Amino acid sequence: MEITPTHYMLLSAALFIIGVVGVMVRRNIIIIFMSIELILNAVNINLIAYSAQQQNAVGQVFAIFVIAVAAAEAAVGLGIILAFYRNKETINIDEMNLMRW
Amino acid sequence: MGTAIAFYFISACILGFAVLVITTKETVHSVLFLVLDFLFVAALYVLLGAQFLAAIQILVYAGGIVVLYLFVVMLVNLKRPPEAHSDPRRKTKLGFGLAAAVLAELGAVAAYASKVPARPIVPAAVVPGITGNTEVVGWMLYTSYLIPFEIASMLLLVAMIGAIVLAKREL
Numbered sequence: 001m002e003i004t005p006t007h008y009m010l011l012s013a014a015l016f017i018i019g020v021v022g023v024m025v026r027r028n029i030i031i032i033f034m035s036i037e038l039i040l041n042a043v044n045i046n047l048i049a050y051s052a053q054q055q056n057a058v059g060q061v062f063a064i065f066v067i068a069v070a071a072a073e074a075a076v077g078l079g080i081i082l083a084f085y086r087n088k089e090t091i092n093i094d095e096m097n098l099m100r101w
Numbered sequence: 102m103g104t105a106i107a108f109y110f111i112s113a114c115i116l117g118f119a120v121l122v123i124t125t126k127e128t129v130h131s132v133l134f135l136v137l138d139f140l141f142v143a144a145l146y147v148l149l150g151a152q153f154l155a156a157i158q159i160l161v162y163a164g165g166i167v168v169l170y171l172f173v174v175m176l177v178n179l180k181r182p183p184e185a186h187s188d189p190r191r192k193t194k195l196g197f198g199l200a201a202a203v204l205a206e207l208g209a210v211a212a213y214a215s216k217v218p219a220r221p222i223v224p225a226a227v228v229p230g231i232t233g234n235t236e237v238v239g240w241m242l243y244t245s246y247l248i249p250f251e252i253a254s255m256l257l258l259v260a261m262i263g264a265i266v267l268a269k270r271e272l
């Protein structure tokens with residue numbers, strides 16, 4: 001019953017896939033952004049599991065960088081959502097096709 | 102044994118709340134499930150001995166980012182349901198198929214990696230006198246990874262200015 005890094009890797013893969021399904025299936029752009037946060041969390045779980053296994057703190061340092069990038073992404077993305085909502089009164093990505101073709 | 106029980110319990114909660122995040126109809130409920138999910142991820146970090154990351158996870162994710170999401174959900178008051186209109190060319194089944202393909206690939210990599218014998222662990226060069234998770238992480242951030250740390254701070258500054266410019270009504 002020992003918990004190996006493979007267990008953490010499978011948990012991380014499952015969380016990543018849940019995030020991918022959310023990005024691909026939902027049409028509410030706020031929920032799509034939350035799915036991206038889930039994906040970034042899956043990456044962090046992997047980094048920290050291997051950091052714990054290798055007795056090396058580099059993984060935790062990179063997890064901090066991932067969190068910083070996630071914060072920046074959330075701030076800019078939500079700003080874009082607000083600006084778009086002000087112009088088009090919608091947060092449905094199927095209606096966000098200004099620059100599609 | 103206790104660690105295994107804790108791991109399986111926390112994993113089940115993480116995956117269950119993640120599924121609820123992407124399946125709930127109400128966006129506000131989705132955000133609240135996201136908070137619970139982040140808290141259980143922080144518990145997983147404690148289980149892995151990364152207490153500093155667990156604190157950062159709770160402060161930045163559950164405290165900061167989720168509040169930002171809640172603000173946006175409150176500011177955007179929709180007159181009709183957000184998912185009412187669907188593009189007829191949208192291929193949801195293709196999305197599930199691609200996700201299943203990625204899962205199969207990740208599973209294959211995990212199965213292969215568990216067969217390969219583990220390389221001997223080379224402990225990182227530890228500076229004498231530094232013990233404890235926070236001290237080690239802080240030492241690495243301010244020595245080997247000083248330049249990336251500064252670049253991350255610049256990124257946050259740029260993102261902050263960009264978010265203000267984007268969300269402002271008129272410049």
